[in-house]
Amino acid sequence: MLYKFKSKVTGDLIMLEPNGRQILQLIGKDDPTSAHKGILLPADMPAAIAALEHAIAQDDAAQQQHLQEAQAAGKTQSPADGVTLRQRALPFIEMLQRCQKADKEVVWGV
Incomplete structure (x- = not known):
């Protein structure tokens, strides 16, 4: 399954199901009805952006700690093993920021 996030001010944003589900969970839209079809209103976007930025900061810190532990153990590991939450979110x-500025909602599953 794919998640297709749509708005009237940006192009569509398409994510694979696990990644889209993770984003929705982080912004508090993880109930069964919102998981497949939903709307994010401009008034809710600042909280969603803050939640995503907080999750990104936590993920960045965990990645940095993992890298330091690997280096301390003498293992060589590149910092870019896989796609990070920052890259996905x-x-x-950016979509939410543009939609908030234009006072337009983001929808998915419609």
Whole structure:
């Protein structure tokens, strides 16, 4: 399944199901009805952006700690093993910021 986030002021943002579900969970839209079909109103966007930015900061810290532990153990590990939450969430944050500025909602599953 794919998540397709739509708005009237940005292009569509498409995510694979696990990634879209993670984003929705982070912004508090993880109930069964919102998971497949929902709307995020401009008034709710500042809280959603703040929640995503907080989750990104936590993920960045965990990635940095993991990298330091690997280096301390003598393992060579690149800092970019896989796609980070920051890379996945930033396009969505940018979408929310533009929609909030234009006072337009974001919808998915419609």
